[in-house]
Amino acid sequence: GAVVSQHPSWVICKSGTSVKIECRSLDFQATTMFWYRQFPKQSLMLMATSNEGSKATYEQGVEKDKFLINHASLTLSTLTVTSAHPEDSSFYICSAREVDGGAWDRETQYFGPGTRLLVL
Amino acid sequence: AQSVTQPDIHITVSEGASLELRCNYSYGATPYLFWYVQSPGQGLQLLLKYFSGDTLVQGIKGFEAEFKRSQSSFNLRKPSVHWSDAAEYFCAGGEAAGNKLTFGGGTRVLVKP
Numbered sequence: 722g723a724v725v726s727q728h729p730s731w732v733i734c735k736s737g738t739s740v741k742i743e744c745r746s747l748d749f750q751a752t753t754m755f756w757y758r759q760f761p762k763q764s765l766m767l768m769a770t771s772n773e774g775s776k777a778t779y780e781q782g783v784e785k786d787k788f789l790i791n792h793a794s795l796t797l798s799t800l801t802v803t804s805a806h807p808e809d810s811s812f813y814i815c816s817a818r819e820v821d822g823g824a825w826d827r828e829t830q831y832f833g834p835g836t837r838l839l840v841l
Numbered sequence: 842a843q844s845v846t847q848p849d850i851h852i853t854v855s856e857g858a859s860l861e862l863r864c865n866y867s868y869g870a871t872p873y874l875f876w877y878v879q880s881p882g883q884g885l886q887l888l889l890k891y892f893s894g895d896t897l898v899q900g901i902k903g904f905e906a907e908f909k910r911s912q913s914s915f916n917l918r919k920p921s922v923h924w925s926d927a928a929e930y931f932c933a934g935g936e937a938a939g940n941k942l943t944f945g946g947g948t949r950v951l952v953k954p
Contacts, residue, residue: 723887725884727884755941755942762949763946763947764931764944764945764946764947765885765931765944767941767942770941812882814884814885816885827873827892828873828935829875829887829890830875830942831887832877832884832885832886832887833884834883834884835882835883835884837882
């Protein structure tokens, strides 16, 4: 159980175009999902928290107009990189929060396989 | 401020030898603690987690971790390493339900034949 998928796994696009990345929780409902960015040989940097049915919460320094997040259902969140530029090239990973065994205070994040974005 | 520290950036271990990865945390209260593993170009896989109770936690792939409040540590161990254990390992902590995870910098494990 607790499987999270991401699509696409990799994408190459031209500078100035927009790219949408999907994150799905396959076997559980996730009211909250997270989007991370990871640079080579570095740890994960949280970009934003995505809440179903409400606006995402962005971390300091993350441009909300550039990284559009939509969490339209309990199993799907999308990240759209608008007007992508080469500096947006990175590995983007999502996670979905699952409540552990129904205990409200025990939550675990399960991660997707990541999406590698290359902007030319 | 909340923080999670992994003191070792790289560790090289021989196949069949034991492995211990260090993780220290700084939180006001006992945090929820997690260990994840990441293979190259992949997402993170949960190895084990600690919420409360028994301080020795068993995980997948033969890994275990021990929570030590007195040392603010949550070290990951494996008695006998396999070549497939070569990967990046991340320790992460969360303060309470609904809170964001804080990740350590990661430890890259190399396994020698």
